[in-house]
Amino acid sequence: MRPAFVRLGLALAGAALAAACTTATTDDEEDDTGLGEQAVSSLDxxxxxxxxxxxxxxxxxxxxxxxxxxxxxxxxxxxxxxxxxxxxxxxxxxxxxxxxxxxxxxxxxxxxxxxxxxxxxxxxxxxxxxxxxxxxxxxxxxxxxxxxxxxxxxxxxxxxxxxxxxxxxxxxxxxxxxxxxxxxxxxxxxxxxxxxxxxxxxxxxxxxxxxxxxxxxxxxxxxxxxxxxxxxxxxxxxxxxxxxxxxxxxxxxxxxxxxxxxxxxxxxxxxxxxxxxxxxxxxxxxxxxxxxxxxxxxxxxxxxxxxxxxxxxxxxxxxxxxxxxxxxxxxxxxxxxxxxxxxxxxxxxxxxxxxxxxxxxxxxxxxxxxxxxxxxxxxxxxxxxxxxxxxxxxxxxxxxxxxxxxxxxxxxxxxxxxxxxxxxxKLEEARPFAEHATNDGLAGASCGLGADPSFADWSCMAGLKCADMIGQGTIGVCVTDGAPKPGEACEKDRITTSTNPNQDKVQNLDPGDALCARGTPGGSCSGASGGFPGGACFAICNRMGQLKDRVICGAAPPSGFNECMARGRESFEKCMSPPKLALRQACNVDIPCRDDYVCSYVPGAPAGTGACMPPYFIFQARIDGHD
Incomplete structure (x- = not known):
């Protein structure tokens, strides 16, 4: 008999997602250095x-x-x-x-x-x-x-x-x-x-x-x-x-x-x-x-x-x-x-x-x-x-x-x-849940969706809401409430999972382009098929490292990147050059990325501030291509 804790049926990932894009940052706007100034803090x-x-x-x-x-x-x-x-x-x-x-x-x-x-x-x-x-x-x-x-x-x-x-x-x-x-x-x-x-x-x-x-x-x-x-x-x-x-x-x-x-x-x-x-x-x-x-x-x-x-x-x-x-x-x-x-x-x-x-x-x-x-x-x-x-x-x-x-x-x-x-x-203070070490309720943090007393007080900080990302009904994720931002999740998915990881499946129900475009003119959703789990709202920018409203202009792989790496004759740096520029979710120690993303370095950004990217776009986080 399948354990009661396992729900192998359909899990709706992103049914309540409102995380997408906000107004694009343009080069004539002043940089917002506030995020960079937070990079060294009590969490650092x-x-x-x-x-x-x-x-x-x-x-x-x-x-x-x-x-x-x-x-x-x-x-x-x-x-x-x-x-x-x-x-x-x-x-x-x-x-x-x-x-x-x-x-x-x-x-x-x-x-x-x-x-x-x-x-x-x-x-x-x-x-x-x-x-x-x-x-x-x-x-x-x-x-x-x-x-x-x-x-x-x-x-x-x-x-x-x-x-x-x-x-x-x-x-x-x-x-x-x-x-x-x-x-x-x-x-x-x-x-x-x-x-x-x-x-x-x-x-x-x-x-x-x-x-x-x-x-x-x-x-x-x-x-x-x-x-x-x-x-x-x-x-x-x-x-x-x-x-x-x-x-x-x-x-x-x-x-x-x-x-x-x-x-x-x-x-x-x-x-x-x-x-x-x-x-x-x-x-x-x-x-x-x-x-x-x-x-x-x-x-x-x-x-x-x-x-x-x-x-x-x-x-x-x-x-x-x-x-x-x-x-x-x-x-x-x-x-x-x-x-x-x-x-x-x-x-x-x-x-x-x-x-x-x-x-x-x-x-x-x-x-x-x-x-x-x-x-x-x-x-x-x-x-x-x-x-x-x-x-x-x-x-x-x-x-x-x-x-x-x-x-x-x-x-x-x-x-x-x-x-x-x-x-x-015999220390008195108990180890917290790994996913909930603080009560800050930052973006990407786990939050309680229902009445289960173990998670009922897991809330999100002001400006965020608790969204059911996988349809399991007990634990959600803190996402933007209201005008969504570039880099945040945009795909509406359905996940089935089993004891055999090769049989796990994600069915895309909505590619998310319309969701992104509502917040950013010309915005679209970079989907899982392109390496972005859960999707990430995408919009073009012009100046690497420009930071505004927790959104940063960062690098994206150029056309032909995977083919270049597959040839094995050129380095990661050459295959990434010249990179595309795209608006991404900004991050630092205080403002972490969501699951399945890492805070990557962005040239020109304030010290300690980067862009949330899937880890396998960072060469050092993948085993392939190293010769």
Missing amino acids: PSSAPATAITEPAALRQLEKMGFGFGHHFDQPDDATADKLATTKAWSSIAAAMDANLDELQRNDRELKVGMAASHRLFDRRWLRSSRSRFELVAVTNRIDRAAASGGCGETRFVYRLAYADPREGATSRMPMTVAVVHSQLPRDGETGCAPSMNRWLSLGGSGATLADAAAKGPLSGLDEFVTLETNLQAVRWPSSVRKDMGGEAQYMLNVWERTADGGMTAKPLDNTPDIPAITADPAKRAALVKWVKDNVYGIDHGTATLPAELSAKTVYSHGPRGFARLVNQPFSQLLDESDLRTVAYGNLTHVKSARGLVRKLDQESCQGCHQNRAMAGFHVLGNEDDRGTNSKLNRLAVGTSPHFNEELAWRMRLVRAVANGADAA
Whole structure:
């Protein structure tokens, strides 16, 4: 019997969409710098080193101070992947990832490396190449992990795969990250975690000053890493192949632990059920239901840990249309509403219903987390610097996801509570839903549509309304109320989703051109078939970087872009030149893009401000075309 939480029938995406276009920005209007001035704020991760260090200058300095990726493998800090491949630890990870890629190919005969393939596979040679390395893109203080990992939580170093491009003398990053996880423990003579958190709180400054303070403070004296976490875009289909979805991508998720012989092996993933094993074994399903009932408080607080015997070791998250797809909701595939009939919700903070409980579980799984207010399956891709690159279009204006940015305020409250003497393992403030880390109700945020008590108070900020984007009736998305704007969704769709992601379908009911034209003379809707999930209102502009009323003049691929990339003889930069200019939704840390879009760099825009674009128009967010 299909679980009650799953509604596989028709899901109307955009039935209430009023998000489209407003009056076009013209070159004789003055620029509106207000959006750019908001780029550094309380949400900006660069302003909160006590929870996350994301400033490129500080990270580059830390790489020179013993915190480069190679250091974790007893190699030089800047070791290239071919040097890493000589180590037992990295070679065993690469071999296991090879096996996963082989399995994907066995299940899809069209899956091959290269632009000539319709279904495109990650080129595993990058894991061992003399041209590739892993750049440090963030260091995070995860005091919120204390209940799961013990001690004072974790210190995480996040690295991203990058390589040199000999055609342009530039560099490009790729859609793969590795998080190196260290236990954060009290030092000799210390009691509790307050001293550790105070070391983080003492951090300040920028660049070398911040790096030096971090190296001498919270990052000094760390033990060897405990685990490695990898997130890799393993598969990508272009929108020309998956027209209804605006493309397709699969992200391979693993956690690796040490073996006795110095290698690494996959370990059970946190709160991520092994769906095939549980489905096939009634005893395991009964154990899952019992665990949920016994751990409702911990699930609400974000501190519960699924037993290893029920957990998967390799899973894939899927995009676009991330959390609307059943494949990214593992607990929804396994639990029925009747399983939770006797659960009491009165003493919980966030979860107030059976539907809320399962949604919270789904979002604490690896698939659900990485497809909730994420950026192309990731939460940290890294802020940009100008070191070694001349690209103006293969760049991000914001290198961290809306979920990451919004959750930092909650993490900071935990840091301060522990610094003031609170028990790190028994923190009072519960982890919020991944899709609703703040109550700001910004554009693109999730909002409650009905009376379900778990979501009833999820509202939108002034000027926005809650629209049912997929017709499920419980959770909507905050969109413009009234005159819609360029870059916002314009297609009226119907989505059907199943446990097999290849069978997920989006039926277009209204191409949205008339909706866009009502707000902007000459406006039209760039649809999913062209790579814009949900559609995006489009209008021509003339001056790159011009900003007005949260609308910006940004770049769009020129005619022949895909053909140019498919030939494989020219770089992304050349294939994008000269770009078309089009009005897009402006974005920064405070004003995030909607799901399935990233905040891309726009030449001439205020610092920290960009344009919302589908990620696969940003070369570094796709696996294909890198030679």
